[in-house]
Amino acid sequence: MKPTLLLIGERALELRERLEASGYDTVGWSGTDAVESIGAGLIPQDRVKAVLITSDELAVVPLLQKSCGAGVRMPLLVEAMADDLAARSQCLKLGANDFWVQDAPPSDLLQRLRLQLSLEPRPHILFDAPASESKQTTLKLLDLRLEPRQRRAWRGERELQLTEREYSLLLLLLEHQGGSVSRQTILEEVWGQSDEEANANVIEVYVRYLRRKLEENGERRLIHTVRGVGYTLRS
Numbered sequence: 001m002k003p004t005l006l007l008i009g010e011r012a013l014e015l016r017e018r019l020e021a022s023g024y025d026t027v028g029w030s031g032t033d034a035v036e037s038i039g040a041g042l043i044p045q046d047r048v049k050a051v052l053i054t055s056d057e058l059a060v061v062p063l064l065q066k067s068c069g070a071g072v073r074m075p076l077l078v079e080a081m082a083d084d085l086a087a088r089s090q091c092l093k094l095g096a097n098d099f100w101v102q103d104a105p106p107s108d109l110l111q112r113l114r115l116q117l118s119l120e121p122r123p124h125i126l127f128d129a130p131a132s133e134s135k136q137t138t139l140k141l142l143d144l145r146l147e148p149r150q151r152r153a154w155r156g157e158r159e160l161q162l163t164e165r166e167y168s169l170l171l172l173l174l175e176h177q178g179g180s181v182s183r184q185t186i187l188e189e190v191w192g193q194s195d196e197e198a199n200a201n202v203i204e205v206y207v208r209y210l211r212r213k214l215e216e217n218g219e220r221r222l223i224h225t226v227r228g229v230g231y232t233l234r235s
Contacts, residue, residue: 003117004047008034009054011079011102018106030057038063049117052100052109054079055090075116077109089161097164118202139174142235144214144222146174155219165190166210173223173233182230207231 007013007028016026027044029037037043038060045068053061055078078096080087083104091099097116100109139146146153153160153170162170168190173181186203211223224232 001047003049004044005113006043006048006051007053008051008060009057009079011054012052012057015052015106015109019110022110028052030054034060035063038067041067043067048074050075050077050113052077052079052113055081055102077112077116085161115202115205139171139177141174141177141222141233143219144174146171155214155217158217160213162210162213165206166213169206169210173231177233180226180229180232184230186230203230 002023002025004025004027005019007016007019007026008030010030013028013030016028019026025047027048028034034057043064051064051074053076058078061076075097077098077100078091080091080099080101083101087101088099098112100112137148139148143156144153148171151167153162153167160170169186172186172189183203191202207223207225211221214222220235222233222235224234226232
């Protein structure tokens, strides 16, 4: 069965033909139709694997939560009006797993979508924060600081705008700072998977994303590759 995508907003609906040609089924609405359809519980929750929502339809996110129930798991990709820090930050603060840029080619969205859907057999947490964070102690390494209680992280005075996966990966590395964390452990702890060979490229992509954010202002590298093993976070 083809994975079904929920499209919310006109610009998302404009991508329907390209998405269906790429092997997805789609269902979606915009404007008052979106509000009424979501409010009436018309979302096929048993089939929807991801949600794409445009920046002008973000008001329906609470309706999605109410209709589907808190804790419903599916990746949320929010449209960013520009590929800059402010636009990305707005998307991530809304709880998005990733973003798609309005003027980027559809292939960029398809790549991000495939990546999100390949991360684990069960979809992501859309509305809840991960339940694995029982530790409340502030974690630090040099000028890097992470507050599990607030689910926030900083590099110096700069707050890091992290996706759910990036945050979980950083948390795991900080908890084991100075030691090596194997790819197998990362897959099991962050993605809930154990098939290392099939998902090694996913880890590499997210390590690259995380490094880019940690070193955005030219800061020194903290995440290092341990050849044949995995990664380590150290000064």
